[in-house]
Amino acid sequence: MNLDFSRITQQEGVYYLTPEDAGFSKHYLAVREKENRILTDADVRKLPFLNRDEWPYRVKSTERFINYIATKKQPQTILTIGCGNGWFSNKIAEVSSENAIIGLDVNREELEQAARVFKKDNLYFIYADIFKIPASFHGKFDSITLNGAIQYFKDFEGLMQLLQSFLTENGEIHIIDSPFYKTNEIAAAKNVRKRIMKILVFQK
Numbered sequence: 001m002n003l004d005f006s007r008i009t010q011q012e013g014v015y016y017l018t019p020e021d022a023g024f025s026k027h028y029l030a031v032r033e034k035e036n037r038i039l040t041d042a043d044v045r046k047l048p049f050l051n052r053d054e055w056p057y058r059v060k061s062t063e064r065f066i067n068y069i070a071t072k073k074q075p076q077t078i079l080t081i082g083c084g085n086g087w088f089s090n091k092i093a094e095v096s097s098e099n100a101i102i103g104l105d106v107n108r109e110e111l112e113q114a115a116r117v118f119k120k121d122n123l124y125f126i127y128a129d130i131f132k133i134p135a136s137f138h139g140k141f142d143s144i145t146l147n148g149a150i151q152y153f154k155d156f157e158g159l160m161q162l163l164q165s166f167l168t169e170n171g172e173i174h175i176i177d178s179p180f181y182k183t184n185e186i187a188a189a190k191n192v193r194k195r196i197m198k199i200l201v202f203q204k
């Protein structure tokens with residue numbers, strides 16, 4: 001792999017590239033809990049083959065991406081941003097042991113779950129805020145994925161610009177399993193989100 005984590009602090013199998021923001025993990029997990037989206041280790045191991053919520057829809061997009069990566073010349077270095085519990089990073093790591101997969105997130109609990117459930121020599125779980133990443137990420141990745149994660153980032157243009165600087169010469173960014181709205185649909189989509197957040201707050 002063209003990145004060296006050997007001198008980086010590691011705890012519970014997770015490498016810490018930027019200081020932890022404990023507040024984010026706490027609030028994020030509180031919402032996920034309300035949504036009933038915190039999965040047990042046993043369920044995480046099964047993903048995406050879980051017969052509830054959106055999971056049946058995600059099987060196809062996962063297979064499509066995995067098959068695509070398998071057509072690429074190895075070795076590849078792949079960054080999965082917002083990897084959460086690590087299931088998708090693990091699926092990519094299974095394609096070839098020659099590839100190196102870095103799952104990155106700012107949610108310590110899920111990263112620790114990822115490192116506990118999925119152990120592979122070519123799979124690394126990193127705690128880092130993507131906007132505070134060290135310069136060592138520049139020009140390093142053949143592919144970057146945001147799977148079910150792009151909606152967490154306010155500044156789409158800024159994020160894309162940053163991620164492009166992390167790519168190798170013919171590198172690619174893949175945005176997967178995320179809703180995109182036409183301009184005239186945005187207000188309605190925001191309203192739905194607001195209603196969900198209200199329900200979550202009132203149910204506390």
Ligand SMILES: C[S@@+](CC[C@H](N)C(=O)[O-])C[C@H]1O[C@@H](n2cnc3c(N)ncnc32)[C@H](O)[C@@H]1O
Pocket residue numbers: 028081082083084085088104105106107110128129130131147148149152153
């Ligand atoms: C909905 S979850 C993604 C779930 C996962 N990719 C999946 O497919 O099941 C979005 C993730 O983005 C992470 N995230 C949000 N802002 C981030 C940032 N600035 N840097 C890194 N990760 C971030 C969150 O912690 C969260 O785990």
